[in-house]
Amino acid sequence: MSRTLAALATLALVAGCTVAPNSQVMVRGAGPDDLLKLRSGPGLNYDIIMGLPDGTRLNRGTCAPANGTTWCRVTLAASPRVSGYVSAEYLGVI
Numbered sequence: 001m002s003r004t005l006a007a008l009a010t011l012a013l014v015a016g017c018t019v020a021p022n023s024q025v026m027v028r029g030a031g032p033d034d035l036l037k038l039r040s041g042p043g044l045n046y047d048i049i050m051g052l053p054d055g056t057r058l059n060r061g062t063c064a065p066a067n068g069t070t071w072c073r074v075t076l077a078a079s080p081r082v083s084g085y086v087s088a089e090y091l092g093v094i
Contacts, residue, residue, distance in 0.1 A: 021063075024077060027056040028092035038084040042071030049084045063088050 030036040035051025043066050052058075059080065061073035070088035075081075 021061055023060050024094050025058050025060045025074075025091040026094050027052045027054050027058065027086075027090055029090050030054050036086055036090045038074070038082075038086055040084055042066045042073075042085045043069075046085070049082070052086070057094065058086070058091070060091060 027036045030053065032054070035053055036056075038049045038052055039046040040049055041047075042064065057077035058074040059077055061075070063070050063072040065071075071085045072088045072091060073083065074086055074091075075083040
């Protein structure tokens with residue numbers, strides 16, 4: 001395996017992401033009475049931009065660990081100008 005492929009595989013494992021960057025994903029696991037918070041940065045200390053219900057389709061960018069959670073940069077599939085960060089824990093493959 002080349003160094004580049006090995007580095008990408010390691011990054012995917014570290015980030016907890018099983019989906020390649022620039023893939024479409026869906027919000028899963030927020031629950032029927034809750035929303036996944038889209039934040040302005042990768043962490044709980046960043047402002048909430050909006051809440052996303054289960055089933056919301058997102059375009060996933062890169063993911064990275066921060067403060068014990070893996071955060072992914074995303075844009076709304078229906079409104080790509082809306083972007084922010086969400087916990088990778090709540091992203092599922094479409």
